Amino acid sequence: MDTAVTLRCGGRMPLIGLGCWQSPPDQVTQAVEAALDAGYRHIDTAYNYLNEEAVGAGIRNWLEKTGKSRGEIFVLPMIGMYEGGVEKFLKKSLEKLQLGYVDLYLVHAPIGMKGKDDNDVFPMVDGKLNLDYATDLIAVWKEMEKMKTLGLARSIGVSNFSVKQLRKIWRRRQGPALRPQVELHAHFQQPDMQEFCKSHNIAITAYAPLGSPGRRQMAQLRFSQAVPELLEDPVVRLVAERQGVTAAQVLLRFLVQQGLIAIPKSVTPSRIAANFDVWNFSLTDTEMAALRSLDKGPSGRSFTTKMSDHPEFDME
Numbered sequence: 024m025d026t027a028v029t030l031r032c033g034g035r036m037p038l039i040g041l042g043c044w045q046s047p048p049d050q051v052t053q054a055v056e057a058a059l060d061a062g063y064r065h066i067d068t069a070y071n072y073l074n075e076e077a078v079g080a081g082i083r084n085w086l087e088k089t090g091k092s093r094g095e096i097f098v099l100p101m102i103g104m105y106e107g108g109v110e111k112f113l114k115k116s117l118e119k120l121q122l123g124y125v126d127l128y129l130v131h132a133p134i135g136m137k138g139k140d141d142n143d144v145f146p147m148v149d150g151k152l153n154l155d156y157a158t159d160l161i162a163v164w165k166e167m168e169k170m171k172t173l174g175l176a177r178s179i180g181v182s183n184f185s186v187k188q189l190r191k192i193w194r195r196r197q198g199p200a201l202r203p204q205v206e207l208h209a210h211f212q213q214p215d216m217q218e219f220c221k222s223h224n225i226a227i228t229a230y231a232p233l234g235s236p237g238r239r240q241m242a243q244l245r246f247s248q249a250v251p252e253l254l255e256d257p258v259v260r261l262v263a264e265r266q267g268v269t270a271a272q273v274l275l276r277f278l279v280q281q282g283l284i285a286i287p288k289s290v291t292p293s294r295i296a297a298n299f300d301v302w303n304f305s306l307t308d309t310e311m312a313a314l315r316s317l318d319k320g321p322s323g324r325s326f327t328t329k330m331s332d333h334p335e336f337d338m339e
């Protein structure tokens with residue numbers, strides 16, 4: 024199977040990337056190098072993961088070690104949620120990563136926040152996130168388009184947008200590009216989002232492809248919310264046993280076999296390698312159907328938020 028997807032706007036995007044959220048800075052440099060050694064050419068990173076220097080060091084070490092060119096790697100930092108913030112934060116990310124451009128830059132979320140300074144990535148006031156209620160998605164998108172014109176981002180996209188918000192940007196965009204990144208895995212398959220993107224030939228990137236076990240612990244602690252454990256799902260385990268692969272490989276193959284891009288996070292070298300090793304087996308139609316039937320709709324989300332008083336809040 025092809026390990027990358029061809030995009031309608033030209034170019035190709037690797038189907039498996041390395042996620043970097045919650046990867047400690049003292050482990051992520053090695054994780055990035057292990058991923059590039061294993062064949063990854065797509066790294067998902069963000070300003071507010073507070074580890075971009077260490078991610079950039081991993082990329083540089085690998086380039087020096089192998090003599091390969093920069094053009095072989097996909098790097099995706101994200102943040103730019105308010106008018107005026109896009110160019111400023113992209114340049115900050117580039118400085119931290121020590122790169123001249125990124126292959127894809129995403130608006131991290133449709134909801135802006137107001138920090139007291141640039142390091143205040145989760146600004147709190149009176150115990151609540153300090154939201155920017157004036158978020159103007161079209162104005163932000165126009166600035167994103169400028170990043171492409173300036174050559175600082177080869178392509179641009181959005182994250183955590185609903186189908187309605189995607190449509191809004193789709194209608195107003197200049198040129199064909201728009202690459203969404205959303206939570207998507209066997210327990211939360213977002214059929215409407217998939218249908219919209221398929222009908223416009225848009226490639227989706229699925230975050231939390233393993234159900235985000237780390238987030239699950241946080242969600243349960245913070246919100247007393249019972250988030251199902253995807254890696255332990257009996258159907259997933261049965262398919263894994265039949266195929267002689269791991270549960271994680273089944274979940275990733277389920278996504279890439281549908282043409283979805285997946286960005287599993289790991290700092291464990293053996294898992295990093297195994298998560299990329301999904302090209303030598305294929306799931307049968309019956310197995311695909313069994314996995315499709317695991318969709319729990321919105322109750323299968325691992326990522327929920329309490330920002331419901333913001334005008335751009337659009338989650339079931």
Ligand SMILES: NC(=O)C1=CN([C@@H]2O[C@H](COP(=O)(O)OP(=O)(O)OC[C@H]3O[C@@H](n4cnc5c(N)ncnc54)[C@H](OP(=O)(O)O)[C@@H]3O)[C@@H](O)[C@H]2O)C=CC1
Nearest residue numbers: 042043044182230231232233234235271287288289290291
């Ligand atoms: N745009 C956005 O708002 C968001 C983007 N993302 C991006 O998506 C990435 C992936 O999502 P994430 O929430 O990290 O969740 P994932 O579904 O990728 O799960 C990551 C967790 O699974 C563990 N893990 C990885 N591989 C295996 C394996 N083979 N077997 C068992 N456990 C495994 C990791 O542990 P360990 O590291 O210890 O191996 C880690 O705890 C993020 O890192 C981030 O880059 C995520 C959330 C939101």
Ligand SMILES: O=C1CO[C@H](CO)[C@@H](O)[C@@H]1O
Nearest residue numbers: 044069071072131238326
């Ligand atoms: O991408 C991310 C992962 O999820 C977090 C929420 O728990 C976000 O805050 C962060 O920006």
